[in-house]
Amino acid sequence: MGNFQNKQKECNSTDMRSFLIWILLSFCLFSDGLIAAENTTSKSKTDSLLQTSSNEQLDLPLLLNSGWFFCPVQNYQPDVDISILNCKPINLPVEWESIQPGYDGYALLYNRFTLPNENRLTNLGLFIKRLRDADKVFLNRQYVGATGEFPPDFQKAVLYSRLYPIPQELLKPGEDNLLTIWIYNDARPGGITQETPVIDNYFELVDQFYDDNLKALAFIIIIFMFALVHFIYFMFHRQSFENFSYAIFLILWGSYLYTITNLPLTTELSMNFLFRSNIALFFLIFSTFPFFLYQFFQQKIPRALKIIIGISLAMAPFCFLLPEPKLLYYPLQFIEVLTIPALLIIYHLLFKVIRAKLAYAKLIACVIVLYTCFGAADIFIDLLGIQQTRDFEIFSLWGLLILSLCLTLIMAHKNLVYYKDATVDRLTNALRYSEFISRLDLEVFRADRENHPLVLLMIDLDNFKKINDQFGHMQGDKVLVMVAEALRGELRHFDLLGRYGGDEFCVAAILENDREIRNFVIRLHDKINKLCIEKKNQEVPIRATFGAVIRHSGEEITSQTLVERADNLLITAKSNQKGTVLW
Numbered sequence: 001m002g003n004f005q006n007k008q009k010e011c012n013s014t015d016m017r018s019f020l021i022w023i024l025l026s027f028c029l030f031s032d033g034l035i036a037a038e039n040t041t042s043k044s045k046t047d048s049l050l051q052t053s054s055n056e057q058l059d060l061p062l063l064l065n066s067g068w069f070f071c072p073v074q075n076y077q078p079d080v081d082i083s084i085l086n087c088k089p090i091n092l093p094v095e096w097e098s099i100q101p102g103y104d105g106y107a108l109l110y111n112r113f114t115l116p117n118e119n120r121l122t123n124l125g126l127f128i129k130r131l132r133d134a135d136k137v138f139l140n141r142q143y144v145g146a147t148g149e150f151p152p153d154f155q156k157a158v159l160y161s162r163l164y165p166i167p168q169e170l171l172k173p174g175e176d177n178l179l180t181i182w183i184y185n186d187a188r189p190g191g192i193t194q195e196t197p198v199i200d201n202y203f204e205l206v207d208q209f210y211d212d213n214l215k216a217l218a219f220i221i222i223i224f225m226f227a228l229v230h231f232i233y234f235m236f237h238r239q240s241f242e243n244f245s246y247a248i249f250l251i252l253w254g255s256y257l258y259t260i261t262n263l264p265l266t267t268e269l270s271m272n273f274l275f276r277s278n279i280a281l282f283f284l285i286f287s288t289f290p291f292f293l294y295q296f297f298q299q300k301i302p303r304a305l306k307i308i309i310g311i312s313l314a315m316a317p318f319c320f321l322l323p324e325p326k327l328l329y330y331p332l333q334f335i336e337v338l339t340i341p342a343l344l345i346i347y348h349l350l351f352k353v354i355r356a357k358l359a360y361a362k363l364i365a366c367v368i369v370l371y372t373c374f375g376a377a378d379i380f381i382d383l384l385g386i387q388q389t390r391d392f393e394i395f396s397l398w399g400l401l402i403l404s405l406c407l408t409l410i411m412a413h414k415n416l417v418y419y420k421d422a423t424v425d426r427l428t429n430a431l432r433y434s435e436f437i438s439r440l441d442l443e444v445f446r447a448d449r450e451n452h453p454l455v456l457l458m459i460d461l462d463n464f465k466k467i468n469d470q471f472g473h474m475q476g477d478k479v480l481v482m483v484a485e486a487l488r489g490e491l492r493h494f495d496l497l498g499r500y501g502g503d504e505f506c507v508a509a510i511l512e513n514d515r516e517i518r519n520f521v522i523r524l525h526d527k528i529n530k531l532c533i534e535k536k537n538q539e540v541p542i543r544a545t546f547g548a549v550i551r552h553s554g555e556e557i558t559s560q561t562l563v564e565r566a567d568n569l570l571i572t573a574k575s576n577q578k579g580t581v582l583w
């Protein structure tokens with residue numbers, strides 16, 4: 001635990017500044033694309049903000065934002081005479097509870113509109129954004145389309161958009177056309193609550209509808225690809241459980257997004273199954289994210305949070321056992337109540353890790369607070385029924401987008417740091433011995449392919465223990481850094497420099513012939529022997545002893561054997577004559 005925290009605290013501040021800049025740039029680029037897509041839709045809305053009545057003739061697209069009536073009815077009667085119904089005017093988009101509080105069941109929404117001339121009546125379609133729960137649409141009392149099913153075989157089509165082609169023969173050019181939308185809603189706010197219905201060229205609506213679907217599908221695929229990367233990383237680093245839990249979180253989130261997009265409308269999946277899956281996935285996401293956070297910071301999960309997570313996990317299979325879909329809202333509300341203590345526990349964790357100055361703690365805390373604010377804004381808007389903010393879509397999805405993007409980049413950066421720590425010595429920036437041997441195998445293969453000799457050096461600093469004892473370990477670390485930099489200054493970018501351990505280094509290089517190798521080794525030896533440190537008004541020279549082995553092309557000798565031979569030569573040189581090169 002201590003080593004983990006020390007490593008976390010030692011993360012280079014420059015890397016973190018660069019990392020934060022990359023987060024901002026990445027999010028700006030991604031959000032620009034989303035905003036551009038929103039602007040395209042907003043432009044079409046703005047261009048079509050035309051007030052309609054039963055006698056007006058308007059160009060397409062026709063935005064039906066006035067002239068609507070809401071009629072509560074006891075049963076589904078497609079041939080009912082609307083003149084005998086108790087209908088009230090309603091301004092869409094709005095929840096019909098604003099007209100009749102607490103109303104669930106069947107309702108009819110109708111509007112009359114006039115289109116200008118016959119040549120504009122071909123290939124028309126009706127688009128309704130986010131209609132709850134099941135609907136059947138009629139034009140001039142003729143069936144147009146439906147989503148979901150009415151009782152007794154109720155299929156709950158929760159807040160999916162609707163796109164229906166309008167048959168040309170059903171339209172009456174230059175006359176009043178009656179559009180009736182039958183809706184069955186069994187719980188929560190009913191009706192058309194997002195945008196007013198639009199009549200436009202059907203093929204343009206199809207392009208827009210499937211363009212939105214493709215964007216959603218692309219985003220979901222990206223989420224699954226991130227999850228796959230974390231799964232693969234976990235397969236090779238089984239101790240990285242935070243990668244596993246984060247991959248599960250991303251898969252659940254991607255699946256959840258699928259259930260709230262319009263993508264399921266192109267499948268044969270049951271609407272009730274999708275709704276139950278949506279709620280179950282919410283419970284699983286709620287349970288998985290705390291696991292990820294506590295594993296990321298390697299903290300023990302408190303008992304209270306374990307109980308909350310256990311309840312949420314138990315609710316997931318329970319979603320498929322309840323007899324009626326509307327009953328799912330009760331466990332959902334119960335979990336929403338438990339969200340408050342769960343958030344308090346998570347915030348306490350974030351407070352602890354920030355005080356401990358663990359890496360990424362502040363950044364993760366910021367994005368979680370931001371996501372919480374967005375989610376609270378959704379709840380606030382939902383409770384107060386504020387319709388003016390509907391153009392912003394769902395705030396929590398934006399928060400979830402920021403959260404996912406930041407956590408993905410954080411995990412990538414963390415894994416990069418861990419990989420660097422596993423392959424490179426943090427103090428000297430030289431390769432760790434295991435990585436040095438792995439790359440030395442490749443260099444041996446390359447030397448044989450190019451028919452060139454390879455030299456391996458084992459380097460030991462003379463009297464290094466006296467420097468540590470006399471001047472302190474910090475000064476000793478400074479000497480190690482100076483030696484590593486001196487060696488690196490004489491090496492090419494593809495030559496190998498490793499730290500064998502303590503004050504020993506190893507170097508491997510491929511050169512043209514033995515003469516170049518000897519000149520190369522002498523140059524390295526002289527470079528180190530010219531180093532010195534100034535301490536307590538005195539100069540302390542730095543000296544090194546080399547053990548050198550040349551491997552000629554085609555020799556049957558392994559990398560490990562090369563190291564052993566060079567190390568034996570080094571030991572002999574240290575015993576007989578320090579400060580020399582022994583071949």
